Amino acid sequence: MVKAVQKRRRYRSIAAALWPFVLLALLAVAFFPRVETGNIARAKAEAETVLALVGDAVDQAIQRFEPLPGIIAGDPILLNLLRQTDNQGVVPFVNEKLRLLSLTIGASDIFVMDRSGLTVASSNYREPDTFLGRNFAFRPYFGRALAGEPSQFHGLGTTSDERGFFFSAPITNGIEIVGVIVIKMTVEEIEQSWERSDRVIMVADADGITFLASDPLYRLRALAPLAVDTLTRIERTRQFPVDTISPIPFSASVIREAGVEVVLGSEPDETRFLSVSLPLTLPGWHAIVLTPMEAVRTQSIRAMTIPLLVAAIGLLIVYVLRQRWMGLMERAQLERRQRTELERQVRERTTDLLKANRNLRNEVAERQAAEDKLLTTQKSLLQASKLAALGQMSAALSHEINQPLAAIISYADNAETYLERNRIGEVRSNISSISQMANRMANITRTLRSFARRPGEALGPVPINETIDETIVIVAPQLREREAVLEFDPAMPEVWVWAGRLRLQQVLVNLVTNALDAMGEAPDARIELRVEAADETVTLVVRDHGPGLSDDVLNQLFEAFYTTKDVGHGMGLGLSISYNIIEDFGGRLLAENHPEGGAVFRVELKRHWPDGQGRQT
Structure with a gap:
């Protein structure tokens, strides 16, 4: 009988100890949907933030390059090229000019087409897969530009197999359209910042084709089966290879105003995503962020498990203490009060720490967004500088x-x-x-x-005096027109440098014309040009007698699009291009003010000793 009573007491004690755990489990089951709903809302908010950044990145890239074709199309050298496309002097000069311009503005390619769509000049003329001689009349951007409408097009390059945006503008002679200029911008740089994200980021065009994606598996895929006329248009314009565009088997449309849960694939390999989309500035385009639901559920389970474990451990401690110290109620009560207070302080401290961490993350995010916005503004201001023709x-x-x-x-x-x-x-x-x-x-x-021969020749020995004499012949009409004097002190005997003759002429012509512009309409305009030869280097010194250069100008002199000339009288690219040319030669281009007034430019080049001559000892 006693044993039966003890057994019943033991069962009651176990039941009394277990019912709080059962209650915790029931509470967890009841509150889990609410916790999961909160995490889904948080994931949606984070996805919307990512969408805003993605939209800004795409829109800013488009706005950066969209106005440039119309500006470059006004360069008179392009009209000269289209009038004589078989001129072996003009074509190489334009090719090199386009190459240097593409490096300066960060474009992938710049090319010019005649009215038939044939490419007559291209910045990638040095590459094996150059656009020269290729016909792109099938591209929509050519037809729209030929009709007088600046155009933007996206697609896969038929020559390079690289995705990119194409911006085109007509080239006119004042009466009719004689050709088209196109700038290509690749998209890989935009996608690079997405690759580290644990989400799937996509940008779909108006046809529902994912033109950009953080995961290569989702690139150039269709969000839904494409109509026959859409496939026909894509194949006609060679926008994408239609045989590789396969639909992504989502269970529902991922483009909706509100977030939606979609399923990819089928059991047992199905994957669930929370899809959030945002329309872009480009008509019909959408940015899409897919957040794996597995990660959201894991986070929800973790959020529920940790409090349950803490509570279970607490209850277990209470149970053990209650069993051991049943006879010492006062001491047990005191310890329980102390433990309760400690737990309260831990919870308060934990809450404070969580709040502080959350505030810190928000502050870091705000500062990063401010820095990104500042960088974007600087780039936009740089690209807003006008490109003018040097005529x-x-x-x-x-x-x-x-x-x-x-x-x-x-x-x-x-x-x-x-x-x-x-x-x-x-x-x-x-x-x-x-x-x-x-x-x-x-x-x-x-x-x-x-002077206009192919500028892409390999580097080699160049006679400096002959090159300067040819440069003087080129700029002589301007000197006579301005009644200016160019004093040239040649090196005796002839010295040779390691460079490209035509590109060196280009640099010298630019320095002399800049010197003329610096002196303005001043009477007795005079330019000094001399050669300083040493064992290892040869320095060409060009000095004007103008007002000189301020400290601000000296600090920004060789930056692209920086100019001190009036609007319409300079693109701000001459010295930047010259700086890059001299660096290609392994030399240096320096600028300073002369103590007696005027600006001095120094072109330092490596000296070449022809066979039969030796260095001075």
Whole structure:
């Protein structure tokens, strides 16, 4: 009988100890949906933040390049190219100019097409898969630009197999459209910042094709089966290879105003996602973030498990203490009060720490967003600088050629009259004058043709005095027009440098014309050019007698798009391009002010010793 009573007491004691654990389990089951709903709402809010950043990144990339084709299309050298696409002097010059311009603005490629869609100049002319000679008339951006409408297009490059945005604009001669210029921007740089995310980030175009995605498995996939006319249009424009565009088997549409849970695949390999989407500035485009529901549920279970474990441990401690110290109620009560107070303080401290951590994370996120916004603003301001055509040299050379042309016409008319009157002596005199004028024109065009040859030649030995003489011939019309004097102190004997002759001429022409502009309309304008030769280096020194350079100008002189000229008189690219050319030669381009006034530019190049000559000892 006693044993039965003890057994019943033991059962009651066990039951009394177990019912709190059962209650905790029931509470966990009851509150788990509420906890999970809260975590889903938090995941949705985080996804919306990611969507805002993704949308800003795509929109800013589009806005950065969209206005540039229309600006570059105004360069007169492009009209000259399209008038004589078979000119082996103009084409290489434009190719190199486009290459340097693409490096400066961060574009993937820049290329020019004639009215038939044939590419006649391209920045990637050095590459094996260059666009030169390829016809892109099938691309929509060509047709729209040819119709006079600046255009934007996205697709997979038919030559490079790289995804990118294409921005085009018409090239006009003032009367009609003679060609199209296109700038290509690749998208890999945008996607790189997404690869570390534990979410799937996608950007879908108006046809529902995922043009950008953080996971390669989701790139160039369809969010839903495509219509036949859509596939036909994509195949006609070669936008994407249609045989590789497969639908992503989502259980529901991932593009909705509110977040939606979607299933990918089927049991037992199905994956559930929380899908949140955001429309972009581009019409019909959407950014999509897929958050794995497994991670949300794991977080919810963890959020429920930790308090349950803490409570279970607490209850177990209470049970053990109650069993051991049943006879010492007062002491047990005191210890329970102390334990209760300690638990309260722990909970309060834990709450404070969680709140502090949350505030710290919010502050870090806000500062990061502010820094990103500042960087974006700086890039936008940089890209807003106008690109203007450099036409002063072309105008002066045209005048220099028109004068002997007019003289030739006049001498020819007079010779015809003299011939009718049988005045043979005057006819011979006029023919001799025509020959002199023609020789003068031939000398100008020969120098220009040499200057405009393919600029992509390999580096090699270049005679410095001859190169400077050819440069003087090129800038002579501008010097005469401005009544300026160029004093050249050649090196004796001839010295050689390791460079590219045509690109070195380009740098010298730019420095001399900049010196002319710096002196403005000042009378007695004078430019000094001299050669300083050492054993290892040769330095070309160009000095003007203008007002010199301020400290602010010196600090930003070689930055792209920085110019001190009035709007419409300079693109701010000349010195930046020259700086890159000299660096390609392994040299340096330096600027300083002369103690007696004016600016001094120094071009330091490696000296080359021809065979049969040795270094000075």
